[in-house]
Amino acid sequence: MNLTLKVWKQKNSATQGSFETYQVKNISSEMSFLEMFDVLNEQLIEEDKDPIAFDHDCREGICGMCSMYIDGRPHGPWSQNTTCQLHMRAYKDGDTIVVEPWRANAFPVLKDLIVDRQAFDRIIQAGGYISVNTGNAQDANNLPIEKAKADEAFASAACIGCGACVAACKNSSAMLFTSAKVTQLSLLPQGEPERKSRVLDMITQMDKEGFGACTNTGACEAVCPKGISISNIARLNKEYIRAGLIV
Numbered sequence: 001m002n003l004t005l006k007v008w009k010q011k012n013s014a015t016q017g018s019f020e021t022y023q024v025k026n027i028s029s030e031m032s033f034l035e036m037f038d039v040l041n042e043q044l045i046e047e048d049k050d051p052i053a054f055d056h057d058c059r060e061g062i063c064g065m066c067s068m069y070i071d072g073r074p075h076g077p078w079s080q081n082t083t084c085q086l087h088m089r090a091y092k093d094g095d096t097i098v099v100e101p102w103r104a105n106a107f108p109v110l111k112d113l114i115v116d117r118q119a120f121d122r123i124i125q126a127g128g129y130i131s132v133n134t135g136n137a138q139d140a141n142n143l144p145i146e147k148a149k150a151d152e153a154f155a156s157a158a159c160i161g162c163g164a165c166v167a168a169c170k171n172s173s174a175m176l177f178t179s180a181k182v183t184q185l186s187l188l189p190q191g192e193p194e195r196k197s198r199v200l201d202m203i204t205q206m207d208k209e210g211f212g213a214c215t216n217t218g219a220c221e222a223v224c225p226k227g228i229s230i231s232n233i234a235r236l237n238k239e240y241i242r243a244g245l246i247v
Contacts, residue, residue: 064162171212
């Protein structure tokens with residue numbers, strides 16, 4: 001198939017960007033979206049032009065690096081899907097596709113489609129950890145956990161930190177990401193020692209990074225490639241109130 005791509009190009013955070021139009025031809029419907037970009041970049045290099053910068057790593061839908069806003073939706077048209085797992089059979093010959101980076105003050109553009117998501121790392125560093133005693137790991141049966149809680153913790157741990165929730169939110173809120181990380185540990189006995197400080201420190205850091213507030217529109221859940229539930233946000237609020245009341 002032959003496609004028209006309108007791609008955001010921006011040299012760095014200090015310069016103003018704009019959309020540039022590219023034509024790509026003979027694209028297989030079985031290619032992934034990133035493989036299609038590889039073809040375009042090879043074409044640009046052969047023409048002695050600057051290739052399009054974009055993030056990628058595993059290309060297996062588990063690292064969260066492939067952050068692209070495609071036709072007004074993070075990661076493209078498929079639900080619970082990362083950009084690297086989006087295939088060109090989602091489009092038809094002659095389509096025009098608009099691709100741009102995440103739009104959030106806390107995610108400044110580094111170049112083209114690459115944004116700086118270190119704000120997420122700093123939120124994790126603020127409290128998304130557990131106390132660890134050195135030595136051999138205990139037998140799993142020594143720490144019995146209810147299956148319902150274990151399942152819920154596992155579902156929250158599925159968050160890959162891609163930032164689609166922030167990109168989709170009209171307020172650029174990081175509440176879904178932060179709540180998933182808090183929920184994962186608050187449900188497990190291993191997370192109990194830092195339970196109070198964790199939620200207070202992570203929310204404080206989230207606010208420092210410049211993310212917006214949550215107004216419960218549900219856009220974050222709708223675009224999350226791992227289907228993280230906004231029920232986590234309710235738990236985060238509960239944990240925050242609980243931490244404030246416990247002296």
